[in-house]
Amino acid sequence: MLEQARTYSQAFDEVIYHSNSTRLIQHYSGVFAENGLTNVRFIYTP
Numbered sequence: 193m194l195e196q197a198r199t200y201s202q203a204f205d206e207v208i209y210h211s212n213s214t215r216l217i218q219h220y221s222g223v224f225a226e227n228g229l230t231n232v233r234f235i236y237t238p
Contacts, residue, residue: 194223201229210237 197220200207209232211217217234224232 193220194227197224197229197232198227201231205231207232208235209233210235212236212238 197207197209207229209217209220211234214236217236221234
């Protein structure tokens with residue numbers, strides 16, 4: 193998922209992921225931030 197986000201963040205101004213898992217959002221928000229991806233946003237969609 194990190195490699196996909198890197199590819200998308202280079203191709204688009206903003207990358208938006210929708211998820212129904214708060215755990216996934218919390219985990220990958222941290223992973224992406226640690227890897228310098230600043231234009232990725234998660235939207236919680238129950």
